[in-house]
Amino acid sequence: MGKALVVYASRTGQTKRIAELIAEGIRMAGQEAELVDASRIREPSQLEGFDAYVFGSATYHGEMLPSMKQLLFMAEKAGLKGKVGGSFGAFGWSGEAPERIYQTMKNVFGMEMVGDSLRLKSAALEGGVQMAQGYGRDVGAKLAS
Ligand SMILES: Cc1cc2nc3c(=O)[nH]c(=O)nc-3n(C[C@H](O)[C@H](O)[C@H](O)COP(=O)(O)O)c2cc1C
Numbered sequence: 491m492g493k494a495l496v497v498y499a500s501r502t503g504q505t506k507r508i509a510e511l512i513a514e515g516i517r518m519a520g521q522e523a524e525l526v527d528a529s530r531i532r533e534p535s536q537l538e539g540f541d542a543y544v545f546g547s548a549t550y551h552g553e554m555l556p557s558m559k560q561l562l563f564m565a566e567k568a569g570l571k572g573k574v575g576g577s578f579g580a581f582g583w584s585g586e587a588p589e590r591i592y593q594t595m596k597n598v599f600g601m602e603m604v605g606d607s608l609r610l611k612s613a614a615l616e617g618g619v620q621m622a623q624g625y626g627r628d629v630g631a632k633l634a635s
Pocket of ligand 1: 499500501504506550551580581583584585
């Protein structure tokens with residue numbers, strides 16, 4: 491069984507909810523998932539021992555939250571090359587953060603990314619639960635392949 495780490499940066503809980511649903515989807519696909527707030531990851535060793543990483547942040551003023559930025563600098567030293575990756579985030583109108591995270595994981599860390607980043611205005615909107623769980627299932631399926 492593969493093990494995924496889902497890390498989120500969220501101010502009002504929307505991105506956290508998406509993270510929970512992605513973790514559920516990964517488990518539905520028969521893989522393990524651990525869920526952590528980005529601000530709780532303080533050293534690169536906390537990123538060791540996983541086969542997949544799914545990082546997410548809400549977008550504020552066109553940017554990801556500072557705790558996700560810090561996490562990405564830390565992840566640079568964690569040897570994630572070739573690991574399965576995905577990214578997500580809640581947004582209001584422009585949603586830059588998930589795509590920035592995705593491109594960093596792909597181009598800087600050299601990870602094997604799932605199809606695209608997941609951007610949702612809210613998991614509470616119609617179809618949101620299924621989309622977020624579906625993203626988790628995709629991560630789980632890529633882990634199993
Ligand atoms: C001060 C402020 C700035 C924001 N800036 C952006 C932005 O630049 N682009 C965008 O798409 N959404 C923006 N939003 C909307 C948030 O991304 C949206 O409310 C999101 O659901 C918050 O997710 P969170 O609950 O995980 O923090 C902004 C919201 C606030 C309050």
